[in-house]
Amino acid sequence: MGGEACTVCSETISKYKCPTCRAGYCSVKCFKLHKLEPCAPPPVHCTPSAAPAKDRSLKLGEKERTGGDDDEEEKHRLSPGDLQRLDDSTRVKGLLMNPNMRALLEAVRKDPNPVETIRALRQRPDFEELAQALISATEPIV
Numbered sequence: 001m002g003g004e005a006c007t008v009c010s011e012t013i014s015k016y017k018c019p020t021c022r023a024g025y026c027s028v029k030c031f032k033l034h035k036l037e038p039c040a041p042p043p044v045h046c047t048p049s050a051a052p053a054k055d056r057s058l059k060l061g062e063k064e065r066t067g068g069d070d071d072e073e074e075k076h077r078l079s080p081g082d083l084q085r086l087d088d089s090t091r092v093k094g095l096l097m098n099p100n101m102r103a104l105l106e107a108v109r110k111d112p113n114p115v116e117t118i119r120a121l122r123q124r125p126d127f128e129e130l131a132q133a134l135i136s137a138t139e140p141i142v
Contacts, residue, residue: 004024006024006027007024007025008030008034009030011026014026016031018031018034021039023039028083035080082138085138086134089133095129095130098126101130104127108121
């Protein structure tokens with residue numbers, strides 16, 4: 001993402017986008033605040049020679065495909081339901097209360113190669129416990 005500020009709090013870089021209007025936000029808290037007001041899909045710019053635009057309205061949790069590298073990123077983007085399950089997870093919240101875990105996550109956030117850093121950290125039992133808690137919390141309940 002391009003380093004744009006959160007459209008809700010304007011204090012942090014936005015890491016996520018609203019699935020409906022594509023507004024950037026930085027956290028579950030800001031997403032919830034954003035969703036208090038109805039939003040609409042961004043306007044579709046169409047030239048006269050272009051084919052008619054498809055209906056681009058999105059249902060909650062439905063993902064928009066934009067092509068290119070965004071497709072790969074989109075596969076890994078959390079849905080609003082995933083974000084809510086993370087917010088509701090007492091196990092994840094408990095693990096994140098550990099100051100050492102928070103320091104590790106901050107180091108990952110700042111690292112220019114976070115994927116490799118995460119791979120290395122997953123060798124630690126405490127970090128692997130967090131990883132498994134995050135995965136469990138975002139798996140849909142069947």
